[in-house]
Amino acid sequence: MPSKAKLEYDQLPYPTVIVVGGGFAGLEVVRGLAGKPYKVLLLDKQNHHCFQPLLYQVATASLGADSIAHPFRRTVGPMHNVAFRMAEVRRVIHSEKRVETNLGSYSYDLLVIATGSTTNFFGNEALAQEAMQLKSISQALDIRSDLLQDFEAAVDLRSEEEQRRYLNFIIVGAGPTGVELSGALAEIRRNVLQHEYREMDAHLMRIVLIDSNDRVLKNFSEKASANALRYLSELGVEVKLDLRVTDCGLGSVTLSDGSVMETNTVIWAAGVKGQPVPGLEGAMNERASRYEVDGSNELKGFPGIYVLGDIALMNSDEAWPKGHPQVATVAIQQGRHLVRNLLSRAEGKPMVPFKFVDKGSMAVIGRRRAVADIGKRSFGGTLAWLLWMFVHVIQLVSFRNRIMVLVNWGWKYLSWKNTIRLIIRPYVRKGTAVSTPFVAHE
Ligand SMILES: Cc1cc2nc3c(=O)[nH]c(=O)nc-3n(C[C@H](O)[C@H](O)[C@H](O)COP(=O)(O)OP(=O)(O)OC[C@H]3O[C@@H](n4cnc5c(N)ncnc54)[C@H](O)[C@@H]3O)c2cc1C
Structure with a gap:
């Protein structure tokens, strides 16, 4: 027998809005x-919202996964007109106003x-096969395990050459994610490797940040880029522009100047593309891998379907003729x-076009090392670091x-240590049966 709450939800006399994706926009x-x-139905293939800007801190053992994730059911539980299904949307049938998912089909009005x-x-298949990614919590945990497994493997190796391969970390893409990840790894070398892996020379660990642009943080001001580069150099990150x-390949990467670097770990942070849903191909801008929308985010050629966030391409906002940046704000x-x-539509009023209010950009490279572009001002150091922390904490969902x-940041600040260095789910590198070497001890 259906529960009272389900009956109440089913009988709501309102139009049904299906929201696909409970990320920043959907939530x-x-x-x-x-x-x-x-009547709102949230569909997401995950059971939780993920605060992606702090994923790199999960990957580098500063935060636990549950610090940056929040279950959808906790959010929608008290909302009597909202239901949630953990379901992957596989197709939109616009002519019948319904979506097909792994759980079945759901009808919508909007x-x-x-x-x-x-x-x-x-299009680089080799990279897609070998490189690690940082878009979800499970990928962040993979990086964390890989990193720690590499340290544990390297500490027991006799040859310095072999050790180097385990301790060479290559990060591709010097945008905010690549820069933040590189800085965090450099701090691990300085604060953790040096003190807790004493039998090994911490300086064997190399962090190499590679980008095809001529400066790091290309979308920031030149001053912020220069500051970030300086902070990275101070922390010992090798930046190759x-x-x-x-x-x-398995164990190495080749660069465009022909050089080859031995490494076990390549982390790809060099670009994203929209995650489309089959059935709406007519509105897809193939070059941008995003759906074209009008000024009110309505999908071009598909009335009643609205597209938001990273997957939406809006050219009508005068200040952003090539579309908005793919960022949380x-x-x-x-x-x-x-x-x-x-809500205006429900009252029969017209929709108003969207205009993005750019509040600025920030990136953190390490303790008291951050950069911020706010309006026409660009600044770095402790002030930017504090501002970065404040902005990220208030944006968290719960x-x-x-x-x-x-609490974790406070503890890390006092102890100088990344505390969550746990290999709970060992990472098995693609193409390998075991992820750590076996060395015979005499
Ligand atoms: C490592 C990293 C660091 C970042 N740092 C910053 C930062 O510092 N500042 C900033 O502003 N932005 C940052 N961003 C970008 C920011 O996170 C994105 O712009 C933002 O998440 C986009 O929000 P969204 O709602 O469009 O999509 P998302 O937040 O990605 O949410 C999409 C949701 O859709 C769900 N989904 C996808 N396909 C389906 C399907 N077929 N069926 C059901 N559910 C589906 C997913 O599970 C997910 O929950 C960062 C991103 C990453 C990866």
């Missing part, structure tokens, strides 16, 4: 429509697509804007997440 829509005259983006290897990774603002528009992150 804003769900929260904004809670208690409003719409559809919101906010499926975000996935890693873009720009104007270079591309052309090939990647755009996704959040678009989600909030759509809620306002849907109070519990905020407390956990603050």
Whole structure:
């Protein structure tokens, strides 16, 4: 027998809005429509929201996975007009106004697509096969395990040459993710490797950051790029610019200048592309791998379908003729804007076009080393670092997440250590049966 709550939800006399994806954009829509005259169904293939900007801290053992994730059911539980299904949407049948998922089919009156983006290897199959990615919690945990397994393997090796292969970490892409990851790895070398892996020379660990652009943080101001480069150099990160990774095999990468670097770990942070849903191909901009939308985020040629966040390409916002950057702030603002528009629509009022309010960009390289571009001002150091922490903490979804992150950061600040260095789920590198070498001891 269906529960009272289910009966109440099913019988709500409102139009059904299906939201596909509970990331930054989708979750804003769900929260904004809670208690409003719409029946909302959130569909996500995961059971939790993931705060991607702090994934690199999970990968480098500063934060636990549960500090940056929040179960959807905790969010929607108190919302009587919202339901959640952990389901992957596999096709949109626009003519019948329904979506097909692994759980079955759901009908909608309005559809919101906010499926975000996935890693873009720009067609390089070898990299797609070998490189590690940082787009989800499980990928962050893979990097964490790989990193720690490499340390454990290297400490017991006799030959320095072999040790180097385990301790060469190559990060491709010097955008915020690559820069933040490199800085965090350099701090691990300085604070953890040096003190807790005493039998091994910590300086054998190399962190190499590669980018095809001529400066790090290409989308930031020149001053911020220069500051970031200086911080990275101070921490001992080797930055290689104007270079591309052309090939990647088991144990090495080849660069565009022909040089080959021995490594066990390549982390790809060099680009993303939209994560489309089959059935809406007519509105896909293939070059950008994003759906073309009008000023109110409605999918071109598909009335009643709205697309938000990383997967949306809007050219009508005058300040952003090539589309908005694929960042959380755009996704959040678009989600909030759509809620306002849907509420106006329910009252028979016209929709208003979206305009992105750019509040600036920030990246953190290490303790008291961060850069911030806010309006026309660019600054670095402790002030930028504190601002970065404040902005990230207040954006976390739940109070519990905020407390956990603050406690972990406070502890790390006092102890100088990345505390969550646990190999709980060992990482088995593709193409290898075992991930650590076996050495016979006499
Ligand atoms: C490592 C990293 C660091 C970042 N740092 C920053 C930063 O510092 N500042 C910043 O502003 N931005 C940052 N970003 C970018 C930011 O996270 C994205 O722009 C933002 O997440 C986009 O929000 P979204 O709602 O479009 O998609 P997402 O937040 O990616 O959410 C998409 C959701 O859709 C779900 N989904 C996908 N396909 C399906 C399907 N077929 N069926 C059901 N569910 C599906 C996914 O499970 C996911 O929950 C970072 C991103 C990464 C990966």
